[in-house]
Amino acid sequence: MDLGADLVEGKxxxxxxxxxxxxxxxxxxxxxxxxxxxxxxxxxxPGCRVFVRPVLGDHxxxxxxxxxxxxxxxxxxxxxxxxxxxxxxxxxxxxxxQFSQYPEITREVTFGDSRFDLMLEGPKxxxxxxxxxxxxxxxxxxxxxxxxxIRGAKHLGTLESALEAGHRAAVVFVIQRPDATAFSTxxxxxxVLAEAFRSALAVGVEAYAYNCNVTEKVLELGNAIPILPYxxxxxxx
Numbered sequence: 001m002d003l004g005a006d007l008v009e010g011k012x013x014x015x016x017x018x019x020x021x022x023x024x025x026x027x028x029x030x031x032x033x034x035x036x037x038x039x040x041x042x043x044x045x046p047g048c049r050v051f052v053r054p055v056l057g058d059h060x061x062x063x064x065x066x067x068x069x070x071x072x073x074x075x076x077x078x079x080x081x082x083x084x085x086x087x088x089x090x091x092x093x094x095x096x097x098q099f100s101q102y103p104e105i106t107r108e109v110t111f112g113d114s115r116f117d118l119m120l121e122g123p124k125x126x127x128x129x130x131x132x133x134x135x136x137x138x139x140x141x142x143x144x145x146x147x148x149x150i151r152g153a154k155h156l157g158t159l160e161s162a163l164e165a166g167h168r169a170a171v172v173f174v175i176q177r178p179d180a181t182a183f184s185t186x187x188x189x190x191x192v193l194a195e196a197f198r199s200a201l202a203v204g205v206e207a208y209a210y211n212c213n214v215t216e217k218v219l220e221l222g223n224a225i226p227i228l229p230y231x232x233x234x235x236x237x
Contacts (some may be wrong), residue, residue, distance in 0.1 A: 001082070001089055001218065001219045001220055002217065002218060003053075003067065003068075003215075003216070003219055004053075005018050005217075005219060006053060006054055007051040007052070007053055007067055007068070007120055008025055008026075008051065008052050008053070008054065008064070008215060009049065009050075009123065010023040010025040010030075010032075010042060010049075010050050010052050011023065011024040011047060011048070011049060011050070011158045012045065012046060012047065012048045012049075012050045012053070012069070012172075013029060013046060014042050014046060014146070014164045015034065015040075016031075018034070019033060019034050019035070019037075019043065020032070020033065020034060020062070020146045021034050021066060022222045023050060023052055023064070024186055025052065025064070030062070030063065030064060030084050030115060031061070031062040031063075031064075032052050032065065032066045033055070033060075033061075033066065034066050034078065035065060035066070035078075035079045035080055035081050036066075036078055036079060036080040036135070037080070037131065037147075037149075038133075038135060038136070038146045038147060039146050039147045039187035040078065040106055040135055040136075040146060041135060041146075041159060041205055042135075042137075042145065043069045043071065043076055043078060043156065044069070045098045047071055048069060048071075049069075049070035050066060050067075050068060050069050050070065050078075050236055051067045051068040051069075051070075051075075051216060052064040052065060052066055052067060053065045053128045054149075056193070057127045058139070058235060064133060066081065067079055068214065068216070069177075071177065073179065074173075074177065074178050074179060074214065075177070075214040075215065075216070076135055076177035076214060077135075077176035077177070077212065077219050078135065078176070079176075080133040081133075081220060082116040082120055082133065082174070082176060083117075083129050083132065083133045083174035083176070084107065084118070084132070084145055084214070085109075086174055086219065086220065086221050087117065087118060087129060087172050087174065087221075088105060088117075088118060089133040089188075089220075089221075090210075091118070091120065091129075092105060092111055092220045094219055096172075096208075096221075097127045097150055098101070098206075099127060099129075099170075100118055100236035101122050101123070101124055101232050102120030102121055102122035102124075102127055103121075103122055104118075104120065104121040104122065105118060105119075105120055106118065106121070109128070111128055111158060111161070111162055112122070112153060112158045112161050112162075113154075113158065114155050114158035116128045116129060116130050116155070116158075116162075117129060117130055117131045117132070120166045123139075124168075125167060125168065126164070126167045126168065127167065127168035127169070127170065128159060128162045128168070128169050128170070129168055129169075129170050129171070129172060129174070130156075130159060130170075130171045131171075131172045131174055132144055132152065132173045132174065133173060133174055133176060134173050134174065134175045134176065134180075134183070134209075135175070135176055135177065136186070137175065137177060137180045140179065140180060140181040140182060140185070141181070141182045141183065141184055141188070141228070141233045141234075142173065142180035142182070142183045142209065142211070143183075143184055143185070143186035143227070143233075144183070144185060144186055145186055145190050145193060146186065146227055147189060147190070148187060148189065148190045148192070148193075148237070149190060149193060149207065150192075152190070152193045152196075153190075153192050153193045153196040153217075154218075155171070156171065156193070156196040156197055156199070156200045156205070157196060157199075159171060159200055160199070160200050160203055160205060163203060163204055163205055164203075168206070169200075169204075169205045169206065169207070170205065170206035170207065171200070171205065171207050171208075172206065172207075172208045172209070172210065173207070173208070173209040173210070173227075174209075174212065174221065175209065175210065175212060175214060175225070176212050176214070177211065177214060178211055178212060178213055178214060178220075178222060179211070180211040180225060181211075181225055182209075182225050182226050182227075182228050182233055183209035183225055183228070183233075184224070184229065184230045184232075184233035184234075185197050185229070185230060187230040188230075194230065197220055207227055208224065208227075209224070209225050209226075209227050210222060210223065210224055210225065211223055211225055
């Protein structure tokens with residue numbers, strides 16, 4: 001995914017609330033929209049370098065969206081809206097070969113009481129996919145979520161319902177940074193989601209995890225990484 005040529009460098013100052021941060025841009029303190037409800041304390045360090053994207057519109061309270069954070073060892077994408085587009089791109093260009101038999105891709109599709117990121121259609125029927133954004137990495141393990149998410153457990157339950165209805169169902173965890181070599185649910189942060197994930201896997205919902213290649217110009221899915229039980233991922237860390 002091309003990030004364009006309009007990213008502007010800034011210095012992170014503080015996070016005001018879930019969706020607002022203050023960033024220094026060209027010597028001025030400006031409000032920046034944070035399109036991510038995760039805590040991201042490990043990324044949002046005062047003084048760190050960030051990249052923001054100018055956004056026009058009279059309906060906007062801020063003139064920028066937060067795009068990338070410099071971790072010191074590489075860049076991370078901070079925008080939780082990106083995994084939807086990344087997975088869509090990965091299906092379309094063949095990077096996600098496990099979904100290659102579905103030529104038709106529809107984004108943002110309602111099933112039951114949930115809205116899934118993608119619905120794929122082909123000769124073998126339909127496949128519903130939910131893409132989840134992960135930014136927390138500890139000792140090389142991407143952990144999701146970094147704070148409780150009722151919505152996440154709900155989506156997993158609805159994926160089970162899609163499977164019961166005769167469709168294929170999958171969740172794809174996108175770790176939006178390059179340094180993850182494995183993935184696990186973050187059981188202490190959200191035991192309800194962890195149990196929902198185990199339940200979904202037990203009945204046949206598929207799960208995949210990918211890290212990302214991140215530069216100032218491009219954000220793309222990287223390598224497929226193994227999904228480990230939390231206890232095992234901690235032990236390996």
